[in-house]
Amino acid sequence: MEKRVTFSSTTIGLLFAFPMLLLVFVFFYWPGGQALFWAFTLEQPWGGGNKWVGFQNFAHLLKDPIYWNSITRSLVFGAGSTAIAMGVALVLAVLTDREMKGHSAYRSIFVWPYAIAAPALGLAFRFILAPEAGLLSILNRVWPDIWNPALDGNDAMIAIIVAFSWKYIGYNFIFFLSALQGIPRSLIEAAAMDGSGPLRRVFDIQLPLLTPTLFFLLVINITESFQDSFGIVDIMTQGGPARATELMVYKIYFDGFKGLDYSGAAAQSIILMVLVILLTILQFRFIERRIHYK
C-alpha cells in the first residue's frame, strides 16, 4: 500500500527516521555484525586481537554433548509449554466465546497472568512447587521423595514448563478470543440451524477459521519459549539440577558472562538467530498465503 499524497522534502523525511535508524544501527546491526565476527574468530590468550578460525567455533559446539543437551532441553521445553499454553488457552477461549453467564469476568481475568514478569512468577511457582513447603509438597507427605525439582531433572523441567505455560495461557487466550469474535455469528447460527451441535461447530467451523491464528501463535510461543524463559529458569532452577534445565539462552548467558567465552557464546547466538529467523520466515510466508487466499 502506498500513499497518493506525500511530502517531497527529503531532508525532513530523513530527519524523522534518523533517531530510530541510529538506535537500530548501534544496538541491532552492529551487535549482529559483531556476533558474526566473534563467531568466526578466536580471541588470542595474550592479547593482539582476534584470529580468524573459520567454522572452528561451530565445530567445537556441534561436537559438544553439553550443547546438544541444551538444544534437546530447549526443544522439550518449547514443545511442552507451547502444547499446554495453546491447548488450554484454546479451550478457555472457545468456551468464553459461547458468551454464557459471567463471560466478561472470564475475559478479563484470563488475561492477568500475562501481566506478570517471568521471574516474579518463577519465584511464586518456586514456592508453590517447592518440595518442602508450599502446595505440591503435600505429594511428598503421601509418597516420600516423589517430587523434588531441586534434585530431579525431570521434576525441574516440569516445574519450569508449568510456570511458563501459566503465563502464556493468558497471552494465547487474548489472540484466540479476538480471532473467535471475528468469526461472523451468522456462520455459527446457520450451522446450528442445519443441526450441528456445539462441538461439531468447533471442529468444522471455528478451528478451520482459526488456522492462521493457530499458526501465528505456534511460532510466537516457540520463539518466546527461547527468550522469555530466561527469567523463569534463572529464578527457579539456575539451569540445574545437573544441566537438566539449561536452555539455549541460559547457556549463552552462562558461557558469555560467567565463562567469558565470547566466541563460543557468539557462535551459539548465531545458531539461535538462524533458528528464530527460519521460524519467522515460515510465519511471514504463511501470512502472505493467507492474504492471497482472501
Add this chain to the structure above:
Amino acid sequence: MVERTPIFNAICHLILFVGLLTALLPFAVVIIAATHDIKTVNIVPMPLMPGHDFMANIHEAWVRADLGRKLFNSVIFATAVACGKVILSAMAAFSIVYFRFPGRSLIFWAIFVTLMLPLEVRIVPTYAVAANVLAPFQALLDVTGVTWLAAHLAGLQIKLQWGLLNSYPGLVLPLVATATGTFLYRQFYLTVPEELAEASKMDGSGPLRFFWDVLIPLSRSNMIALFTIMFVWAWNQYLWPLLVTTDPNFGIAVTELRSLIPSEFGLPDWNVAMAGTLLIMTPPLIVVILMQRWFVRGLISTEK
C-alpha cells in the same frame, strides 16, 4: 448463545471455573503466603486462611530488596522505554509512509528486520556495544582512515568512548531499538484518509505542521495502546537490566527478585519472598486491569 443445551453448558461452566481457579491460584498463594509468619508458611500444605503478618513481611521485603529505590528506578525505566517507543516509532513511521525519497524502502526494511531478532538472542554483542556505544563509530572512522588523517595532520588522537553500563540510557535505549511500535503506526497511518493530507497541503501546511496538528491527535488511541503494552513489557524485562546494572543505584525491581530467593541453607522465609513478589508484580497488573481494552488492542495490533 445459539441453542438450549443445559447439560453441555454446565460442563462448560465447570471447565471455565477450573480454568479460573488455575489462573487465580498463584495470585492467591502469593498473597496468602505474604500474610503468614515464617513458621506457618512452612506448614505442609500451607494454611489457606490469611495470617496477621502482612505489614511486617512487606516491610522486611521492602528493606531487604531496597524496593524504595528499585521500584522508583523501575517506574522511570518502564516509562522511559514506553515514551521512547511511542515518540520514535511515530516519527519513523511518518517518514516511511508520508515521504518519497531515494532509499525509503531500504529504511523500511532496515527497521523491520529488527522484529526478527529479540534482544535475548543477541545479548552478548549488545552488551559489548553498551560498554562503549561509540565503538561502532570509532571503528567506522578507523576503517575510513579518518583517525589516521587526524593523527597525522592535526596531531589529534580520536578515541571515542561513552559507556552506558550502569546508567538510565543504557537500560532504556537498547530496548527502544526495535520495530514493534513502528509497525503499529505504519498500519494506522495507512488507514488515515488521503483527503486529510491533501487538504492540509492545500491550506499550506508543511510536513511538520501536518504531523503535529493532524496525525498526532488522530493517533491518540494508538499511543495509549502502545504505551500500555510497552510499559508492561519494559517493567517485566529481566536479562538486560540484570547485565547492565551492576551498581545497586541503577538496579530495577524485577532483578531484585534474585535477592529474595530463600537460600538453601538459610531460613526458608517464603513469607518475605512472597511479599516482595507481590510488591514487584502488582504495578504492571494494575496497568493491565485498568487499561485492559488498550492492552488487548495494543497487543493484537502490534503482533500482527
